[in-house]
Amino acid sequence: MAYLTNLRMFVRVYELGSMSAAARDQRCSPAVASARIAELERHLGLRLFNRTTRTLRPTEAGRTFYDGAREVLEAVSAAEARVREDADALRGTVFAAAPLGLGRRVVAPAIPAFRAEFPDVHVRLRLTDRVVDMATEGLDLALHLGPLADSDLKVRAIADCPRSLVAAPDYVARRGMPADGEALVRDGHDCLMLRFPGAQEFRWTLRTPNGPRAFAVQGPVESDDGDVLTGWALDGLGVALKPDFEVADHLAAGRLVRVAEATPPDPVPLACLSPARASADPRVHVFAERMIAACRAGVAVGAPS
Incomplete structure (x- = not known):
């Protein structure tokens, strides 16, 4: 099993490009990770990585060995899966x-x-x-x-999740009901955007009679947490694009309503x-x-x- 343990460590070091990251992944110390790689290199009689104080790069032998090592680990996992038919063995x-x-x-x-x-x-x-x-x-x-x-x-595909553009009734009463994506942009509706650091101009792709179209929507607030956007929509801050399963209860209770239904988003x-x-x-x-x-x-x- 020691050899397989060393193989797993080699594969993770290769994939993560870092001895310390691979050590965290395999739940051991960097010193143990380094020792396992060194033991594997001694067994093979060649270097698998070129190391400096700042970089770690696979050698040509390391790149060649990686494909075979990963195949071995996958074969072992597959063999284990075939013999572990009893739930108690999991x-x-x-x-x-x-x-x-x-x-x-x-x-x-x-x-x-x-x-x-x-x-x-x-x-x-x-x-x-x-x-x-x-x-x-x-x-x-x-x-x-x-x-x-x-x-x-x-x-593995699971499902296509329906989505809707939604807003609180008081937002619609205050700003009007946008009929479609064109109205969202033309009338300057506040759109609540799921955005991460480094994201560029934001667009919502909606279905129109002429096919999918990307609308350059804007809004005063954004977040990287979809539930925050739902909360803001409930508070009347603007229009959110949400998977229906996330807002189904709010729609059923009338806390949110669908807007711009002439141009819905794709699932x-x-x-x-x-x-x-x-x-x-x-x-x-x-x-x-x-x-x-x-x-x-x-x-x-x-x-x-």
């Missing part, structure tokens, strides 16, 4: 991430039932509306709401992402299955009829 920790709204409303409430079924599987759940870097953050699984960039991650795809190294792990696979089922049930609410 143990360890799953590191997962989800968007804030989805995590609070759907994923977190599903964790107690999962833990009751698999008490030896621990869950470390991170909630953020930012796009996570799974390799850097050492995640086994991420629930992703939005378009996907090309990657080597394993992707947003929800997917489950896993690195290849994690997707074959039985505890990750079972956790993903339970969360995907919970998400499919949880996001299928609040869609306009």
Whole structure:
């Protein structure tokens, strides 16, 4: 097992580009991580990384060895998955991430039932509306709401989540009911934007009779937390673009109303992402299955009829 442990450390150092980051990922000290790489290099009789005080770069041999090492670890994970058919055999920790709204409303409430079924599987759940870097953050699984960039991650489509433009009734009474995206821009409606540091000009892509069109909306406030935007919309600060499952209760109770319904936003795809190294792990696979089922049930609410 020591050799496999060293292989796992090598793969994480290679992927993260940092001995200290890989040590954190593998729950050990940087000294232990360095010792494992040194032991692997002695076994192979060659250097896998060129190190300086500030940089760590794979050698040509390291780049070649990485592909084979990852294949070995994936094969071991797959073999373990085949023999762990009994739920009692599932143990360890799953590191997962989800968007804030989805995590609070759907994923977190599903964790107690999962833990009751698999008490030896621990869950470390991170909630953020930012796009996570799974390799850097050492995640086994991420629930992703939005378009996907090309990657080597394993992707499982979950659902297309309906979305709406919403505002509080008092905002509409004060500013008027925008009929469409054109009115949002023309009449200077306050739009509540989900934006992160470094984001450029913000646009909402809405469906028009002539096809999708990006509208350069503006507003006085913005946040990187989708639930903050919902709160601001409820307070009458402006118009928010929200997945329906996040605002279904508010719409049903009349605390929010749909606006600009002539040009609605397209549904947003929800997917489950896993690195290849994690997707074959039985505890990750079972956790993903339970969360995907919970998400499919949880996001299928609040869609306009």
